[in-house]
Amino acid sequence: MKCQKCDKQAVFHITELETGEVRELHLCEDHARAYLNQSEPVGDGDGPEEGKSSGGALVGPLGVGQTADELAVLDQKACGMCGITFFEFRNQGRLGCPHDYVHFEKELEPLIANIHGATTHTGRRPSRGQTVGEAALPEGTEELTAVIGMRSSMKEAISLEDYEKAKEDRDAIRAVEERWLGPPKAQ
């Protein structure tokens, strides 16, 4: 794919979620750098006319209210559980773990609205049956998903030889898993 501003190969593919709509930018390295540094609308010609070309119309509103710094910050925002950054999600189109829907809720909402024309699920809901211990479990599964972050924390502690911390993590994981999945099976 060619850069929207010149004939070079587009290597930066930027998805904007700014105005409740998904807008895509395809830029070569030079123009991407210019775009991110100056935070100016990128037209597809050098002329000063505004909103004339489709490229200009496409990216025109993106500069408004979104500085390069804000973009960079958004891209660096990483999920505390699986570690995926928003930049990685935009590149792959796949999320990293269930917690991303909580962590990136604000960013995902316009995207979801655009895809589905709705943001609220009205279909079936889990009727937690035998997985539930004696305590009532919340409908959402955030608490169980937190285990993903605890596992990385445990791994890190082990690599730092902080076995005290690793043991704490392991016990915390077991407690949550037992609550949700029932007593651990003999392995």
Next chain:
Amino acid sequence: MKLETLSQAVGEWLRGTGPESDIVMSSRVRLARNVAHYPFVSRATEQDRADIERFLRERIATAPVGQGLEYIDVGHLEEVDRQLLVERQLISRELAEAQGARSVAIDGREQVSLMINEEDHLRIQCMHSGLDLKGVWEQIKVVDDQIEKVVPYAFHERFGYLTACPTNVGTGIRVSVMLHLPALVITRQIDKVFRSLHKISLAVRGLYGEGSQAMGDFYQISNQTTLGKTEEELVEQVGDVVPVLIDYERRAREFLVRETQQNVHDQVSRAYGILRTAQTISAEETMQLLSRVRMGVLLGLIGDVKISDINVLLVRTQPAHLQKIRGVELDTKDRNIERARYLRQHFEAGGPGARASAN
């Protein structure tokens, strides 16, 4: 499960039975589900994927639905065997080509298949021959409920069932019907039909899944959105459009017979003639010709062929099936020769029931 047995058996969507089966090949529903305590597949480590696979396999085994299932370790299959499962629509191309621990569980009738570690941790699929979306939905709902009792699916109060791709979030459901629409293709009305389907948020795909070109006038119609409507509403959204498409196709077929009887008769006869006499033939051409013959049979222009036989040939002439039936690996050139031989033997013997000998 012996995959050799599979290649000889008749899969669910090939039976050619069920309501409206002259036009509707099959009805299918799939649900995308993820377990809450692991990263999604694309972010999962090798170890995670193995753990997810084992967790799901062990848990599902404790549910009633788990009793009648046969597991196939897709990661350790030969390429031809993975391809065979794709051709039978039991796994997706994505699962066949993925990396790491992954599997599929299939019931004996090939109606239910559970894919583990595809794009999502679990993809539940249920398929019936002919038009039976309600029946499929009732069946898959039971499977989903049983698994939900033993597996904590990732769920968000507002967004619903959480999926790796936001395009599937909410219900995680894809409802689809596979239709045979040769008369709409011949009368050049098919593009118009598709444009109007897109307007009401329905997607159209070719026979073999995502983004593939429609081969042999077989098309899959499915819902595009998964959030904001209930599963029943989405089943209805697809279901409602099917009678309309059936009506269009029937009218186009009547038009062809009424206005261009000689032409149509000539076309289907030639297609039949090539299938019975060709010495080398590609999978694409075979599918195209079988599609025409299928229409000819339904229009009463070809008398001695059964629809169920054509459905079977559609799959058995696919590359992996052909190689399994012949019991040897063949390159494209040899496959085309074998395919032509298989077709000739089939039509001489008068049906797939009369098994053509290998030599």
